[in-house]
Amino acid sequence: MYRAPVDEIAFTLKHVTGFAADLDAGRFGDLSEDLVDAIIGEAGRFAAEEIAPLAKVGDEKGAVLKDGTVTTPPGWADLYRRWCEGGWNGLAAPEEFGGQGLPTLLSVAAIEMWNSGSMAFAIGPTLTVGAIEALEKHATPELQKTYLEKLVSGEWMGTMNLTEPQAGSDLNALKARAEPVGDGTYRIFGQKIFITYGEHDFTDNIVHLVLARLPDAPAGTKGISLFLVPKFFVNDDGSLGARNDVFCASMEHKLGIHASPTCTMIYGDGKFGDTPGAVGWLIGEENRGLACMFTMMNNARLAVGMQGVGIAEAATQKAIAYAQERRQGRAAGAPKDGGMSPIVEHPDIKRTLLTMKAETQMARAITYACAYAIDRARLDEGEEATAWQARADILTPMAKAFSTDVGVEVASLGLQVHGGMGYVEETGAAALYRDARIAPIYEGTNGIQAIDLVMRKLPLQGGEAVVRLIGELRVDQKSVAEASGLGATGAKLANALDDLGAATDFMAGALAEGRVNEALAGATPYLRLFSLVIGVAFNARAVAGNENPGHAALVRFMAENLLGETGALRQRVTEGAGSLDAAADALLSA
Amino acid sequence: MYRAPVDEIAFTLKHVTGFAADLDAGRFGDLSEDLVDAIIGEAGRFAAEEIAPLAKVGDEKGAVLKDGTVTTPPGWADLYRRWCEGGWNGLAAPEEFGGQGLPTLLSVAAIEMWNSGSMAFAIGPTLTVGAIEALEKHATPELQKTYLEKLVSGEWMGTMNLTEPQAGSDLNALKARAEPVGDGTYRIFGQKIFITYGEHDFTDNIVHLVLARLPDAPAGTKGISLFLVPKFFVNDDGSLGARNDVFCASMEHKLGIHASPTCTMIYGDGKFGDTPGAVGWLIGEENRGLACMFTMMNNARLAVGMQGVGIAEAATQKAIAYAQERRQGRAAGAPKDGGMSPIVEHPDIKRTLLTMKAETQMARAITYACAYAIDRARLDEGEEATAWQARADILTPMAKAFSTDVGVEVASLGLQVHGGMGYVEETGAAALYRDARIAPIYEGTNGIQAIDLVMRKLPLQGGEAVVRLIGELRVDQKSVAEASGLGATGAKLANALDDLGAATDFMAGALAEGRVNEALAGATPYLRLFSLVIGVAFNARAVAGNENPGHAALVRFMAENLLGETGALRQRVTEGAGSLDAAADALLSA
Known part of the structure; x- marks a missing residue:
């Protein structure tokens, strides 16, 4: 069973980045080392004791779509509720809207552990965090007032709607349409695929952020706008109103992360409401949607990098535990009358396990350094801030790609250490190998x-x-x-x-x-x-x-x-x- | 859909090994280049047109165990029947027992293609081939007479029973018991796990080769004997008699090769027959079972190497086909008004696909060279034969390990080329990634x-x-x-x-x-x-x-x-x- 590696994480956090010195110098306000340790400890406890035990049922039962409704696996909606109650959803969110305003670095450490617990669970809130950022930076005060607090608390969740069948890596090919109504709203039409947590039973409302083209928009990515499309309209008093014209038409049958519903979303099919078209509100300026989306995407890329680290850590722990238990052969130098040795004593297994530990720690260092650069870019000013932003920009693709490649490699090695048992689903090593494989693909291959x-x-x-x-x-x-x-x-x-x-x-x-x-x-x-x-x-x-x-x-x-x-x-x-x-x-x- | 790469295979066969010159020199008797080409062509046709179309249903439905009976997926038993009718089961088997006596090299080329069609199908007959070899080299004429012809024709299938829960890589720890009855037979007791095709509906009878210890046998691997234990006894006239005391108690829920039943076999539980103990016949000498088993195992290792090559080839073809179809982005140098380019034109995809092709072909060269060395060791005499045997011995672990690592790497790259579609089970790229993962584990990690x-x-x-x-x-x-x-x-x-x-x-x-x-x-x-x-x-x-x-x-x-x-x-x-x-x-x- 997963045990949160709080010592390794704290060491990396403090000494690989410049964080420890910063804390001493008060660069992060009144955040103290004790508080940092307490938060890591508590996030780790939640990951190990609350999330990890539900990973298996999540993998086995998966999310189920029936009559347009998605039911998450037994216990998952309740897990999400406890997670929100713990305040985890708003860890790095702005205090103005109920968040805790903690550094990205700390949030990234927590995200690593939640992903070790279950990647299928941790991916959902990641998208909400992205939506919060996009709204905070680009939305009108009215939209912020209506949506941000509930997204920060986790009462509602957010989604990112980019991909269409013909538009994956290349968003130039995007076809979804947005027609201005004249009252400040737009009507959205189109099909979006691969929408993570596009529909589910965690929350009463879901806030979709959707890329679409206005009628006379320029071709290519310079003609894409970003819209907020709620599943249910929100009344002035904050209560939920009628259903908007958006629904989940189908769900993918995937290799892994079975509990995470991957939805095809249909906008403006006329299924709900009297007038065709899903009602949306513009975020940011017309035709500048991609810039808004990149705000979300950069941090989402780092968050996906954390999936790589989280899976690699979980796979490494599982393999080490198995290698300490499983006895086969006698290691060179072991006493002749001692029977078979734990396989961890065989040099070839040592090499495998250390490779897993080393790669995981390398990915951890890169991702944490990236998060630290993001924090410094926010806290510093002038040239310093620019330099830190450039550092974050350079590290982001490595944080995403290297870490997720490591996730796949390490999960594969971990399965191998288990021998035949690794190929049997009951050990869970195979589930990590399956889950890990999506991370090198999504959020930009x-x-x-x-x-x-x-x-x-x-x-x-x-x-x-x-x-x-x-x-x-x-x-x-x-x-x-x-x-x-x-x-x-x-x-x-x-x-x-x-x-x-x-x-x-x-x-x-x-x-x-x-x-x-x-x-x-x-x-x-x-x-x-x-x-x-x-x-x-x-x-x-x-x-x-x-x-x-x-x-x-x-x-x-x-x-x-x-x-x-x-x-x-x-x-x-x-x-x-x-x-x-x-x-x-x-x-x-x- | 898989297309048998007969040109690449023929080129490798003839020019990477010394086979072409040998054919000219008559070293392989009256085997001609035309006949070699015809056999490769026909084996490839069977793989592509008969086996490959049933891979998906095999993965989706899998083998099913109910009340001790294993049912293979729809169409699979009939596929096996057609395969036997085509004479493929006896390709390299001795002519004396109805086989075609063709070179191992040719059989290995065919095995590659069958594995490209479906690894879950091809693995079954591989074990029968191993059983044929063990019987041919070590069994009494009586046992050979009773069993060999039907194993060669494929009317019955064979299995290898080595692994027990505590004895995987280390056979010293083997516990299954064999008690001599006094009439030349033995009674076998014990549990064997991970038995591939241990129970199924392809054939009326199944011939289990089982490692067990005699009473008073020395400890360790020098006290292990090999026994033949048929599922049904064989009457003197060749018809089937009563059921022997062996049955399949459970089947593993595996990551991949779902159609291949992986069974826990119980010997001597008293479920069948009046006297406790499954009846077995000794193969080779008492306490020399491991030597007999290694006869099977070396060739099985090469056969598993072919699974790596076969999967890698299938994954490469699938990825290339997808990359030729799927359009995203405009490749540097492509005409500005040509729209999106097929992704095969992007240098990063080119590199990926060529890496897949190159690794596949490297593994093919090593495995074919290994098969060729086996043939030469059999055909040559004296020092030459010894040298070729040593060559085969050196190449076998590389043929097994390198090729199966390549299988996993290439299947993973192939999935990646498909982007998000690769993670969805319907494309089949994920199934190859799942199937490939067992090959680095079994037949010796x-x-x-x-x-x-x-x-x-x-x-x-x-x-x-x-x-x-x-x-x-x-x-x-x-x-x-x-x-x-x-x-x-x-x-x-x-x-x-x-x-x-x-x-x-x-x-x-x-x-x-x-x-x-x-x-x-x-x-x-x-x-x-x-x-x-x-x-x-x-x-x-x-x-x-x-x-x-x-x-x-x-x-x-x-x-x-x-x-x-x-x-x-x-x-x-x-x-x-x-x-x-x-x-x-x-x-x-x-």
């Missing part, structure tokens, strides 16, 4: 994240933002090289930084010279290379000055066993594109 | 394979067998370096061979000096390193003298994009063990 890193993030501040980050990593490397007990970490990190430097130079050159396809061909290995270096350097940084032998030993394992991959990745980036087109022409054409 | 390679195969012939293989790879490298159109393949292969040499030297040193745990710690990365080099070198070998631009382009992609990993793997082998124990002590102890 990991390929899209890599392209985002190369095409949008490398050029930030004329390239200076990335140069500054790599410079910091070099400082980390120097401090590691001088530290003891880390074996060859300093030397390995120096090599890896050379690989990162060479790959970055290649990318910069390719972009400058218009060799776009070469840059795109190397995007995925580049993101992985960058992430490995950051994952090790950020974790290594925390060793200096903070006694933590376990962490130090793990960092050494990362450096001596996992970091060597950067050489191959650099080759793939700088030399790999040459063979791509010839092979593609010969082998991939229809 | 991939960790066990790696240990086998290092501890048992490296020392073969005093280490000479491996030295000879690496020497051949160096010859391949030289011929590649002189070939044109392969880009940097020669140079990359030279580097990779240096890595393999260094890692092999390290392993030899560690074994010679008794540093067993260091050797074991590096076993998994060593197996991958060795496999990558062989996978590229063997495929590169086929380019020289055989015009095949597609294959040449793919080899170049392998070398320039995938082979760089050997550097990291070498580091893991030679420098990775140092950090293992400290980290394990700190982080993995109970």
